[in-house]
Amino acid sequence: MTEQNMAASLKGRNFLTLLDFSTGEIKYLLDQAAKLKKAQKEGEGPLLLKGKSLGMIFENASTRTRVSFEVGMTQLGGHALFLSPRDLQIGRGEPIMDTAQVLSRYVDAIMIRTNSHETVEELAKYSTVPVINALTDYYHPCQALADMQTIYEQKGTFEGLKLTYIGDGNNVAHSLVIACAKLGIDVSVATPVGYEMNQSIISRAKEVAVSTGSTIVETNAPVEAITDADIVYTDVWASMGFEAEQVNREKAFSNFQVNGELVKHAKPDYMFLHCLPAHRGEEVTTDVIDSKHSFIYDEAENRLHAQKAVLAALV
Known part of the structure; x- marks a missing residue:
């Protein structure tokens, strides 16, 4: 599969577990990571996500996950929003289904760090934008x-x-x-x-x-x-x-x-x-x-x- 075809196959996908991705797709992501790292070190990081927004839902505290995603979106020209349970109606019992569909109208992707993998799966089920698993009880693919x-x-x-x-x-x-x-x-x-x-x-x-x-x-x-x-x-x-x-x-x-x-x-x-x-x-x-x-x-x-x-x- 060409690099162009690989990129097309990944667009719009969820990132819940590496089990969902082929060896070729994982190697493609690693290759892109290396290129983006090199470009950033040389001061030539591409603004691939200019005008895009990432909603970041955190049920647990984090150093590396929050900073790396927030800085990553900035380096790619986009914007990240930190959302704790105190900031969301999820913390007061709003169904995941409603949260997913509403956030999908505002942001271009949703990242979530939560306790239950079932929560991530439900979020992905109802979201119309990509959902990224930033840690659950079962997986930590990032x-x-x-x-x-x-x-x-x-x-x-x-x-x-x-x-x-x-x-x-x-x-x-x-x-x-x-x-x-x-x-x-x-x-x-x-x-x-x-x-x-x-x-x-x-x-x-x-x-x-x-x-x-x-x-x-x-x-x-x-x-x-x-x-x-x-x-x-x-x-x-x-x-x-x-x-x-x-x-x-x-x-x-x-x-x-x-x-x-x-x-x-x-x-x-x-x-x-x-x-x-x-x-x-x-x-x-x-x-x-x-x-x-x-x-x-x-x-x-x-x-x-x-x-x-x-x-x-x-x-």
Whole structure:
């Protein structure tokens, strides 16, 4: 498919999960992200969304998501509106159906960061403009796209790579596994017993992996997972919404800390990633996250460029 045809196929689509996109479409978005990043660095960022507006619905607090989407729209020549539950009638019980149809008359796309993936699906069902999932309980596709961009920048390929994720089988883990499956990266996930990934989601990722040659391994043994890894990834043990489980999770995850001893089992040139915010001394030690192997700030920056690619493609 030509670049022009690829662009046409993406226009007007929703961005809810990477499962909805082909390998070719994901590679196209990554290519566009790289081009937009280069152009911005050279002071030649194209105003692709001049006169366009993005409505940003936030049910949860955010640093990277809010700033990257808002700045991204500005760099593309558009405008972003921050909308908290206090600003919307959703917070007082207005149906998602009404909110979706009204906002669609005002803005050119809707980004939402919310607790329930069902909320995003309902919003997309009734919206007549593209809806972008900026995080739900099941998926975090924008983060995974930025992760893939960072990996390609450092490794120059996706072929022959192994990514290891150690920690909670959460939304970040789900989207990482899907992205790896789509791009042919082998992925190994180590979680404590009782904190595994959602099996219906991972089953779909495994179906994708069959066609791309990716392998997906699930284990409860961190050393087994990290052996010969090219990329090591972790996330906080108690994600947003699970703060009340902090003490119990600290006990369950005590053997799943990414530290200097564990990364000895990875390849010597491994790269470390973390979606942030990070709790140093908890899920990862400072000698790993602040080492030469860490690319967490490149990864955070790439949220901006990857999301600009998504916005430009959909809108």
